[in-house]
Amino acid sequence: MADVSLEVITLVSVGAHPTSGRARRAEQDARAVELGLHLAGNRLQLLHAGNPYEEALRGYLGMGIPALHVLEQPKGADALPVLVDYLREASVQVVLTGTQAETGEGSGMLPYLLAEALGWPLVVGLAEVETIEGGSAQVLQALPRGQRRRLRVRLPFVASVDNAAPVARQSAFGPARRGQIEVQEVEVVDDILLSESTLQPSRPRPKRLKVIKAKTAADRFRAATAKASGDGGQILRDVTPEAGAEAIFKLLREEGVIR
Amino acid sequence: MLNILLPILLFTALALAVLGACRRVMLWRQGRPAQVDLIRGLLAMPRRYLVDLHHVVERDRYMSKTHVATAGGFVAAAVLAVLVHGFGLQSRILGWALLAATACMFVGALFVAKRRRNPPARLSKGPWMRLPKSLLMFSASFFIATLPVAGILPENFGGWILAAVLAVGVAWGVSELFFGMTWGGPMKHAFAGALHLAFHRRPERFRTPFNASAARSSGLKALDLNDSSAPLGVEKPKDFTWNQLLGFDACVQCGRCEAMCPAYAAGQPLNPKKLIQDMVIGMAGGTDARYFGSPYPGKPIGEHGGNAHSPIVSFEGKALVDAETLWSCTTCRACVEECPMMIEHVDAIVDMRRHLTLEKGATPNKGAEVLDNLIATDNPNGFNPVNRMNWAADLDLPLIASKQHADVLFWVGDGAFDMRNQRTLRAFVKVLKAAKVDFAVLGLEERDSGDVARRLGDEATFQQLAKRNIATLSRYRFKRIVTCDPHSFHVLKNEYGALGGKYTVFHHSTFLAELMDSQALNVGQHPLAFQQGGGLTYHDPCYLGRYNGEYEAPRKVLKAIGIEVKEMERAGFRARCCGGGGGAPITDIPGTQRIPDMRMADIKTTGAEVVAVGCPQCTAMLEGVVAPRPEVKDIAELVAEVLIETPVAPVKPSAAPKREAVEVS
Numbered sequence: 001m002a003d004v005s006l007e008v009i010t011l012v013s014v015g016a017h018p019t020s021g022r023a024r025r026a027e028q029d030a031r032a033v034e035l036g037l038h039l040a041g042n043r044l045q046l047l048h049a050g051n052p053y054e055e056a057l058r059g060y061l062g063m064g065i066p067a068l069h070v071l072e073q074p075k076g077a078d079a080l081p082v083l084v085d086y087l088r089e090a091s092v093q094v095v096l097t098g099t100q101a102e103t104g105e106g107s108g109m110l111p112y113l114l115a116e117a118l119g120w121p122l123v124v125g126l127a128e129v130e131t132i133e134g135g136s137a138q139v140l141q142a143l144p145r146g147q148r149r150r151l152r153v154r155l156p157f158v159a160s161v162d163n164a165a166p167v168a169r170q171s172a173f174g175p176a177r178r179g180q181i182e183v184q185e186v187e188v189v190d191d192i193l194l195s196e197s198t199l200q201p202s203r204p205r206p207k208r209l210k211v212i213k214a215k216t217a218a219d220r221f222r223a224a225t226a227k228a229s230g231d232g233g234q235i236l237r238d239v240t241p242e243a244g245a246e247a248i249f250k251l252l253r254e255e256g257v258i259r
Numbered sequence: 260m261l262n263i264l265l266p267i268l269l270f271t272a273l274a275l276a277v278l279g280a281c282r283r284v285m286l287w288r289q290g291r292p293a294q295v296d297l298i299r300g301l302l303a304m305p306r307r308y309l310v311d312l313h314h315v316v317e318r319d320r321y322m323s324k325t326h327v328a329t330a331g332g333f334v335a336a337a338v339l340a341v342l343v344h345g346f347g348l349q350s351r352i353l354g355w356a357l358l359a360a361t362a363c364m365f366v367g368a369l370f371v372a373k374r375r376r377n378p379p380a381r382l383s384k385g386p387w388m389r390l391p392k393s394l395l396m397f398s399a400s401f402f403i404a405t406l407p408v409a410g411i412l413p414e415n416f417g418g419w420i421l422a423a424v425l426a427v428g429v430a431w432g433v434s435e436l437f438f439g440m441t442w443g444g445p446m447k448h449a450f451a452g453a454l455h456l457a458f459h460r461r462p463e464r465f466r467t468p469f470n471a472s473a474a475r476s477s478g479l480k481a482l483d484l485n486d487s488s489a490p491l492g493v494e495k496p497k498d499f500t501w502n503q504l505l506g507f508d509a510c511v512q513c514g515r516c517e518a519m520c521p522a523y524a525a526g527q528p529l530n531p532k533k534l535i536q537d538m539v540i541g542m543a544g545g546t547d548a549r550y551f552g553s554p555y556p557g558k559p560i561g562e563h564g565g566n567a568h569s570p571i572v573s574f575e576g577k578a579l580v581d582a583e584t585l586w587s588c589t590t591c592r593a594c595v596e597e598c599p600m601m602i603e604h605v606d607a608i609v610d611m612r613r614h615l616t617l618e619k620g621a622t623p624n625k626g627a628e629v630l631d632n633l634i635a636t637d638n639p640n641g642f643n644p645v646n647r648m649n650w651a652a653d654l655d656l657p658l659i660a661s662k663q664h665a666d667v668l669f670w671v672g673d674g675a676f677d678m679r680n681q682r683t684l685r686a687f688v689k690v691l692k693a694a695k696v697d698f699a700v701l702g703l704e705e706r707d708s709g710d711v712a713r714r715l716g717d718e719a720t721f722q723q724l725a726k727r728n729i730a731t732l733s734r735y736r737f738k739r740i741v742t743c744d745p746h747s748f749h750v751l752k753n754e755y756g757a758l759g760g761k762y763t764v765f766h767h768s769t770f771l772a773e774l775m776d777s778q779a780l781n782v783g784q785h786p787l788a789f790q791q792g793g794g795l796t797y798h799d800p801c802y803l804g805r806y807n808g809e810y811e812a813p814r815k816v817l818k819a820i821g822i823e824v825k826e827m828e829r830a831g832f833r834a835r836c837c838g839g840g841g842g843a844p845i846t847d848i849p850g851t852q853r854i855p856d857m858r859m860a861d862i863k864t865t866g867a868e869v870v871a872v873g874c875p876q877c878t879a880m881l882e883g884v885v886a887p888r889p890e891v892k893d894i895a896e897l898v899a900e901v902l903i904e905t906p907v908a909p910v911k912p913s914a915a916p917k918r919e920a921v922e923v924s
Binding site: 063171172174 | 616719
């Protein structure tokens, strides 16, 4: 299904193995590359902002892509502005990213900030691109518990990929060794937020206590498989943006998210 | 009239043979260059064939004797026929000699014909069924034609009718035996086989006279990864070296490899004989429609084909060989051990796997995951490397990093992460401590030896692991390495050398035998020794036995603890693989039955209630067979069970030695 005219770019980062912490191709980014390969074949472009001499980047080339473009940056520089500048000039229709980086800040904010800065729509949790025609794409978005939501999104758009996307193909040594890493010097923008704030090790989020109310096996099965149903929610249709924002603001207050 | 016809026939056939030979040589030369000492090889060839190879050929006594008569008779008859009938040297002595040679050949050919009356399944049919007739025709025709030369019959006996009949017979005979030899007929094996022995890619296999299978040369050859222009493995038949192509051409299709191959017996789509024939087809171009042996199980004949310049494995549609054929191999080397032509099947398979993994990223099933784990965590299952020594948390093992030197470096292997194998390791440590061996372990500095990565074709990951291990080992002083894992043993002993790591390596069974020889171990008799019925059998690990020739030490150890081994029919060099080698459990190509089940059936036929093993892979594979089945115990466990640990002050051993508490399994 590779489309010859489609310009797809996948943003890749350096990952870290969950048990050993060694540098590797990041799991979600590799899935984004796999999805990009389905869309554009080996015309897929890869973009990384950071150290071009990091060996782990070759893991992406090993998937059969001839080149990887690197915007050279020192550690701790802000990747967002340089990526935005590059993507604005690149005349691409689809930008794919992972959901959250395995190294660095790993805030998961990049796709949102990128879409905001570019003014493009963002699809979170892209699972599959079904069709692309007439300036818009029909895609499947992954929701919890294996559910899918079909969306129509206009090009160009940014999409982040999580573990619902197809598994990345094996990275082979030969293409990884042959692949070209094209280095581009860019203006280094300091990440002010990072330099001003302090980092602390993350703690695993405490788990909610699980209260088992089910009396029978059938009830337990239903509870395990039922859709997550939020009760007490409300659906707002055809309201003004102001009214919508007001409602969201009110909810966040009630829930104690903002004070 | 024959005086005119015979020279014409002989010299035409010889000329065609020379032409065919040139053409065949051109086919081989499509391959990549190889370092071969041509002159020395040619000079050594008769010795290699007549002396070194003897033991392997002799395993099939019927064919061995038949071959002596037929081939010996033929070579003599061919030379003499050229002299007598070609050049017209009508000497009576030569005539008698030629009669003797053809008679000898005729007798041999009769036995060939007998074998072909009801041939075993492993033999190829087709043109091979014609061969005994051609042999009989050649020898009989020349015998009769030579009778006048020897003075037994008058000149021109039988007139033109007999002359015509003889001319036809001679024409048939020389077509098959002279130019058929170089134009791809069954007799090709003689021509290609002789040169293959001369230019063998592992000349060191011929260093033991009379027994080429005892001269171990089993380490895979390293790829030069620094040379970015060299192909990573074999994609097309022309990517083999020329002497590998020559080796394939030498195959006589006797099917001894097929009869021994565990994957073939399990119904997996691999038949070593067919694979070698497919390589010949790839070299010469064509399809397998003219192959008359057993197919790959489940794959009909006639659908595959290729040529020297097109890929062997195709990912769309069919090419020469399907990828799953290559991934079915357990690298047990039973085919190589059995081959009377010394063809190197395993090298070829790994060469082709290298291309699939290194260039195509097409390692099947769990392959990619295992390789990623090896890269990221130095063990195939992705366990956190800091947990590598958890199995010995309470054993207080000396680390070589703190001792700097030791007599024995105990190479633990990745079995450290496996709860079953931890019992073996703990048993062996117990023995080491009881024997007061000065030993140490690498601890967290140890990495996977690279065996699985290499057999899966990932030479890059293998070399990376190997180089890091070599760098670690070079920091410490030790006399030898001892390991409970034959795969690590083989790789450390035979495959690290090419990358700069040369060590004295012992398998734990060899080491135990040595400890027992030097009276360093105080052991009692194993309870199995006193049992009626039941008993114990021993399963030879491929990487210890066929790869490294160690059949004796494990048996010696078992004997020392009083156990008589009930041998299986397939033991020693013919031991059947457990199915755990070569990454086969990872690529997991389906067959009609499982290899470990077949091996367990072998074990059960001995009536043994315990099977002794010496390899973590064999343990895992055999223990994976459903009960009821004999118990699987490592040699180290059996020895540890009967260890009599001497108290601090030496006391006289009591009459009835109290048995050490058996570790709870």
